[in-house]
Amino acid sequence: MSQLTIILWMLNVIVDTSGQLAFKAAASASAEHDGLAHWKHMLKRPWIWLGVICYVFEFVLWLAFLSLVPLSVGVMLGSINIVVIMIAGRFLFKESLSKWRLIGIMLIACGVTVVGFE
Amino acid sequence: MMKRFYILGFLALIIFDTLAQVSFKFASVHAEPLAMDAAWLIRVFGAPWIYGAFVGYIGAFFTWMTLLKYAPVGPAFAASHLELISVTLISVWLFDDSLTWPKIIGGALIIAGILCLARSEDEAEKVVQADPSETLA
Numbered sequence: 001m002s003q004l005t006i007i008l009w010m011l012n013v014i015v016d017t018s019g020q021l022a023f024k025a026a027a028s029a030s031a032e033h034d035g036l037a038h039w040k041h042m043l044k045r046p047w048i049w050l051g052v053i054c055y056v057f058e059f060v061l062w063l064a065f066l067s068l069v070p071l072s073v074g075v076m077l078g079s080i081n082i083v084v085i086m087i088a089g090r091f092l093f094k095e096s097l098s099k100w101r102l103i104g105i106m107l108i109a110c111g112v113t114v115v116g117f118e
Numbered sequence: 119m120m121k122r123f124y125i126l127g128f129l130a131l132i133i134f135d136t137l138a139q140v141s142f143k144f145a146s147v148h149a150e151p152l153a154m155d156a157a158w159l160i161r162v163f164g165a166p167w168i169y170g171a172f173v174g175y176i177g178a179f180f181t182w183m184t185l186l187k188y189a190p191v192g193p194a195f196a197a198s199h200l201e202l203i204s205v206t207l208i209s210v211w212l213f214d215d216s217l218t219w220p221k222i223i224g225g226a227l228i229i230a231g232i233l234c235l236a237r238s239e240d241e242a243e244k245v246v247q248a249d250p251s252e253t254l255a
Binding site: 060062063064066067068070071072073074075076079082086098099100101103104105106107108109110111112113114115116117118 | 139140142143145146147149150152154159162168199201202205206209210213215218220221223224225226227228229230231232233234235237238241242
């Protein structure tokens, strides 16, 4: 993998994780509201817009990343996002990492490493 | 009846996700050479592929939300990531990707990991959900 490929991959992981976390923050900050009120409350907060901006950037980054790697390698390397989001959720939202989650995270990380050496 | 609904739902999810990724790849190939400028973006949006990716994403989103309403989250989560297999196989066919050992072993490890995560989601849901009114059997 070239340096540019790795940079695009890492940036993609960062914006995807930030986007997911921003959406989670938006949803939980408005959790006391229901239905339409829930959406109105979320749309007035910065979190959901931060999430949208992240997703726009992710869209461009993913497209650029796929110009440099074969699609099969791209989707496999992209799986690391799941791992990073779960670890971030553990620290920011105190989500628990059960036994099966830890095993899953380790297996995915090993798999991505093996594909990365390709 | 419910079983058929799940199978169709999971299939639709995988097809939409696969469509999105394959369209993304076609869009990126069409827009080559890669450059972070307006001309590159114009090449991206000037070809039909990118709109296929939108259709795939929107379709996957609504299928996912519908599935989550009825299906246990564990299998749904796993299904939403199993497009790894379909995308890899289609890449071999459409883009002449090679199935090398690192890809096969790495891909198998990732799938095993996703199945473990799906299992953990299922267990978490069983704790939250006191009323097990639905079963995927």
